[in-house]
Amino acid sequence: MQAPQSPGITVRDAVLDLMRRLDMTSVFANPGSTELPMFRDFPADFRYVLGLQEAVVVGMADGYAQASGKAALVNLHSAAGVGNAMGNIFTAFRNRTPLIITAGQQARSILPFDPFLAASHATELPKPYVKWSIEPARAADVPRALARAYHIAMQEPRGPVFVSIPVDDWDQPGELLEATEVTTRSRPEPEAIAALATALHRCERPAIVVGSELDRAGAWDEVLRLAETSNARVFVAPMSSRCSFPEDHDLFAGFLPAMREKIVQLLNGHDLIFVAGAPAFTYHVEGSGPHLPPGAQLYQLIDDPVTASWTPSGTAIVGNIQLGLQDLLAQLLKHPPAARPLPPARAARPRAEPETPMSAAFAMQTLAEVRAAEDIVVEEAPGSRPTMQAYLPFTRPGTFYTMASGGLGYGMPAAVGVALARPQQRVIGLIGDGSAMYSPQAIYSAVQLRLPLTFVIINNRRYAALQDFAPVFGFGADDVVQGTDLPGLDFVALAQSMGCQGVRVSEPGELAAALQTAISSNEPRLVEVVVR
Missing domain, CATH: 3.40.50.970 (Thiamin diphosphate (ThDP)-binding fold, Pyr/PP domains)
Known part of the structure; x- marks a missing residue:
């Protein structure tokens, strides 16, 4: 059923109504001329969060979205503003942060004349570091494009999307959208989870490598319970951007470097390596030799099929990490693995002394x-x-x-x-x-x-x-x-x-x-x- 319409509804009215229903009433922005009509008669229940440079705008929105678990709305100034923001748009893409990035475009009627401040390739500029990019064909399509952008941004793996909006669209006739719910999590294949559970039963010296997607998925408790059930050493994946395991825990084994040979060295002796919420593995410099220690079997649980596609060996399971770990724990707890001895504790660091100059x-x-x-x-x-x-x-x-x-x-x-x-x-x-x-x-x-x-x-x-x-x-x-x-x-x-x-x-x-x-x-x- 279509949402009831009122006479005189504009594109601006429809967008503001949509943003309220999506709980996106904070706008992270830096003002520009082609964006001004968006903010005329700015409603009292919205908040304009000013950044003095566009990279700051996107960085603030990224932190807000990650800490709140919700998508954030960003408004940038045409091509120059998007260009200034590109470094942090790239970071948001790597952070898997759901951002709806809008940017002003010149008026449709003068676009054929290459006007000042026009973005001649608006949808191409932020690619490939947005999940989706569009400049709607008609002003009336702007609210629906933003609704679609939101659902794409929130689908796992989450990430930024981009909508270019001509300056004269905001006052054009629009219509309120019907509320739409789209699920954002998919359950990993039961057969693959069962195979992982069997492998964890049979192995003798398992190791778990945790990554930032665990914390994003809210799977802290699940991975902690898995480690304690399996008596598995827990390493942090290279370049992980979140904390996904308590670093004072007896099973915590430290941080893997982004170097192939050193990863293999640190994981040596483990016969099963389970990478949860991270690539296997992120490297910073060119390396050589095997990606795993001899005799080790690799399993990976990741919400990104692209990351899974380049995993060099083993079995990659794609789906929501929290749901996958819950299913894995259910399998293991039916038939708990045989008791394993606790692995050696991580050596304590010596205290740093108060020297001058300070370390x-x-x-x-x-x-x-x-x-x-x-x-x-x-x-x-x-x-x-x-x-x-x-x-x-x-x-x-x-x-x-x-x-x-x-x-x-x-x-x-x-x-x-x-x-x-x-x-x-x-x-x-x-x-x-x-x-x-x-x-x-x-x-x-x-x-x-x-x-x-x-x-x-x-x-x-x-x-x-x-x-x-x-x-x-x-x-x-x-x-x-x-x-x-x-x-x-x-x-x-x-x-x-x-x-x-x-x-x-x-x-x-x-x-x-x-x-x-x-x-x-x-x-x-x-x-x-x-x-x-």
């Missing part, structure tokens, strides 16, 4: 001691990530986010979006000094929104990840890596210029108090931590 390890250790377990960390400090993994453990679901793409400029705005979605939790943006310069405008948004958000800037005055990685490409110990030194940055002054209080800490004895004061303030603060 990154001491900074992470101190943050771990100050931070509550339920506080959320959004991280973009790739040069310090191995140190973070050693000294800053995460033990609860939904408390860690980073970019799955490797592209910088995501972390600061994403922290704003996460804080907006989780107003009852404290959020910490753990950002490297190089990363912080990609989208520092996020500080302004945090201040204007009055969010309980602390930016912790790890300032080592360099692009540490590149300098540390250079030997892989033949650089010697004394070789200069061009463009990787970053002297002279003052993040406290930068924060203060946007209305955010900041403090610079270089002495280890002052760090805990500075972090505690900032995190407990329940307002935007910045702590610049100078490390060697």
